[in-house]
Amino acid sequence: MKIDPKSTDDLSVQIAEAIKDAIMSGALIVDERLPSEAELADHFAVSRPTVREALKRLAAQALIRTQRGAAGGAFVNRLSFEDAHAQQITTSTLLLSMNAVSFDTACEARFALERACAPLSALRRTPDHLAAMRAEILRQSQPGLTDETFCASDVAFHRALVDGADNPVLSYHLAGAVEAMQPLMNMITFTARDRARIIALHQGIADAIEGGDGDAANRILTELEDETRKLARDVFAARMPAQAV
Amino acid sequence: MKIDPKSTDDLSVQIAEAIKDAIMSGALIVDERLPSEAELADHFAVSRPTVREALKRLAAQALIRTQRGAAGGAFVNRLSFEDAHAQQITTSTLLLSMNAVSFDTACEARFALERACAPLSALRRTPDHLAAMRAEILRQSQPGLTDETFCASDVAFHRALVDGADNPVLSYHLAGAVEAMQPLMNMITFTARDRARIIALHQGIADAIEGGDGDAANRILTELEDETRKLARDVFAARMPAQAV
DNA sequence: AGACTTTTAAATGTCTGACAAATAATTTCT
DNA sequence: AGAAATTATTTGTCAGACATTTAAAAGTCT
The missing domain is CATH 1.20.120.530 (GntR ligand-binding domain-like)
Structure with missing residues (x-):
């Protein structure tokens, strides 16, 4: 799951795309937990707000859901009818x-x-x-x-x-x-x-x-x-x- | 365009909903420019990152598009086929x-x-x-x-x-x-x-x-x-x- | 006066750092 | 053992700053 430094897209768009591709390809399966925002920020070498904007894009399409708290995080959502x-x-x-x-x-x-x-x-x-x-x-x-x-x-x-x-x-x-x-x-x-x-x-x-x-x-x-x-x-x-x- | 302080939803969700309703009701028309992020933050009494998360949610659904620069901002997008x-x-x-x-x-x-x-x-x-x-x-x-x-x-x-x-x-x-x-x-x-x-x-x-x-x-x-x-x-x-x- | 260049201002994009709030696991106390 | 308090982790929110892009304004030269 990588992003292209040459792309002209916003970082949050690229990150959202990368995660979406992972979901659609089956690399991430339903109910699987994504890394925490801090870990994703590290992984993609961006700041936490940028990661958050990417996650909100995915949440808006019901691809993920988020949960607060200790065992919380972002989870791949089973898209319901x-x-x-x-x-x-x-x-x-x-x-x-x-x-x-x-x-x-x-x-x-x-x-x-x-x-x-x-x-x-x-x-x-x-x-x-x-x-x-x-x-x-x-x-x-x-x-x-x-x-x-x-x-x-x-x-x-x-x-x-x-x-x-x-x-x-x-x-x-x-x-x-x-x-x-x-x-x-x-x-x-x-x-x-x-x-x-x-x-x-x-x-x-x-x-x-x-x-x-x-x-x-x-x-x-x-x-x-x-x-x-x-x-x-x-x-x-x-x-x-x-x-x- | 107001948000409900009693709602348990995240602020960015509420703000995104409010703007989406304005678009779907026709209060905001195609190609109309939304207030700047700073103005929206003022209006809804939240911080700019929160407004941005809301706007990214809408952008993910192609309801708005954003443009950088002096005459830039968020615009109601004509949803294309x-x-x-x-x-x-x-x-x-x-x-x-x-x-x-x-x-x-x-x-x-x-x-x-x-x-x-x-x-x-x-x-x-x-x-x-x-x-x-x-x-x-x-x-x-x-x-x-x-x-x-x-x-x-x-x-x-x-x-x-x-x-x-x-x-x-x-x-x-x-x-x-x-x-x-x-x-x-x-x-x-x-x-x-x-x-x-x-x-x-x-x-x-x-x-x-x-x-x-x-x-x-x-x-x-x-x-x-x-x-x-x-x-x-x-x-x-x-x-x-x-x-x- | 007109065309080109430079400057400026406004807006989004990104970063840093911090605190608040929720929640599960752990520890402590009874 | 069970209940209560504590702790650690994670998302949600905020404040402020700087970078980048872009259009308009100002300035300059012919």
């Missing part, structure tokens, strides 16, 4: 909000990915997943819901659908796509008629999943995609009539 | 390697996601995408390739397929799933016959994409998935006969 999920959401959300990704592009990606899950979900969903989906449908049907609450329930419905596929890797990837869209979805105003139509489609999806018919679920998902894109188009057209093309 | 992609690969790869995700689970997720792209790719792929796919098929056909080179070409083939869908959001999500599997794929030994079969399937996929037949592409992708899983099963069965169940 939960940690990875949180990072994924942050990254995906910012990616959409900062890069002028069109609603259509994000929406298309989201539903395409979701259609990848639905057939598996139709095969494997447990009664719990179905119950979760039905519960969200019920919540969405209640009058007087704010648009934000309606959207949150929508996300929860789709999460249940995805989780039904019983594949944590799939759930992890989908979570980013679905939840990252929430800020975009929150820009939409849902009239009572819009909601009724969406709920009917959700109903149809839940039925198809319950009946084990993945193809039917996918057909309805495509309808839902069309509906969502139409709603967005209307909202944006109404909101900025001057920019209409 | 490239940065996001790099983070995604790191996270996904570690997630698979550290969490005892079975080959089947990862493989299923990967192909399910890929089948979400293929129909779009069949509609939109440009001649460039097709050329890239054909070029990789050619490379894979060359004798004497190491397994690693073969795998790398396999990844490149699938990337071209995914990029053909012309949806950067989709490409971003897929990249994580496909590339994260590479370490797992590298454990497989491909015999000449295995390779021939895989290349034939690639050929079929490229043909289907060229012909605009997404359904056909997906059928072959499913065959490829079955083939890949069978190969993996054989490898693992041969490698650890004692643990066979």
Whole structure:
């Protein structure tokens, strides 16, 4: 684990890279303790604050965790689905909000990915997943819901659908796509008629999943995609009539 | 932008969170300059090293970038697809390697996601995408390739397929799933016959994409998935006969 | 006046040294 | 033996200093 004196990168970047490489190559294994900050400073011939900045970089990516006290130190962290999920959401959300990704592009990606899950979900969903989906449908049907609450329930419905596929890797990837869209979805105003139509489609999806018919679920998902894109188009057209093309 | 004196989190964590929230809420916009480290230290009533640790945490997530010199400082970074992609690969790869995700689970997720792209790719792929796919098929056909080179070409083939869908959001999500599997794929030994079969399937996929037949592409992708899983099963069965169940 | 050079100021990057706080191991006392 | 006090180790935080980079300002020459 060495750093290159010719590199133009900051020392803390180089040190973080070196440790990250050691972790990814398997030279450092999960729960293994790294040398203390003082020892690392010695090893890399830098000061302790520089080592600390490097360790904080790694901690921010959940690659290590630190513990104070006598038997403390920095330990290689087992990256949990939960940690990875949180990072994924942050990254995906910012990616959409900062890069002028069109609603259509994000929406298309989201539903395409979701259609990848639905057939598996139709095969494997447990009664719990179905119950979760039905519960969200019920919540969405209640009058007087704010648009934000309606959207949150929508996300929860789709999460249940995805989780039904019983594949944590799939759930992890989908979570980013679905939840990252929430800020975009929150820009939409849902009239009572819009909601009724969406709920009917959700109903149809839940039925198809319950009946084990993945193809039917996918057909309805495509309808839902069309509906969502139409709603967005209307909202944006109404909101900025001057920019209409 | 304040921190909670009652929190048990480290100060640098709290400060990083506060700034991150400001970025995600839109209070700080892209390319906006943050206050200098000295000013931030004043504002949060902490020392400069503590502020620096917080900023390094954010820099590790590509949320900010720093610049030295007179007009320098920390700036809100426009998260690029490239940065996001790099983070995604790191996270996904570690997630698979550290969490005892079975080959089947990862493989299923990967192909399910890929089948979400293929129909779009069949509609939109440009001649460039097709050329890239054909070029990789050619490379894979060359004798004497190491397994690693073969795998790398396999990844490149699938990337071209995914990029053909012309949806950067989709490409971003897929990249994580496909590339994260590479370490797992590298454990497989491909015999000449295995390779021939895989290349034939690639050929079929490229043909289907060229012909605009997404359904056909997906059928072959499913065959490829079955083939890949069978190969993996054989490898693992041969490698650890004692643990066979 | 304009172009080039030098100086200056502001900012991050790094270092030294110190103390605070947490925590596990050790020692001491009962 | 068990509980309490002590000790040692390690991370968290602070203060102050110097090094390095960079853009802008000031100065100089033609």
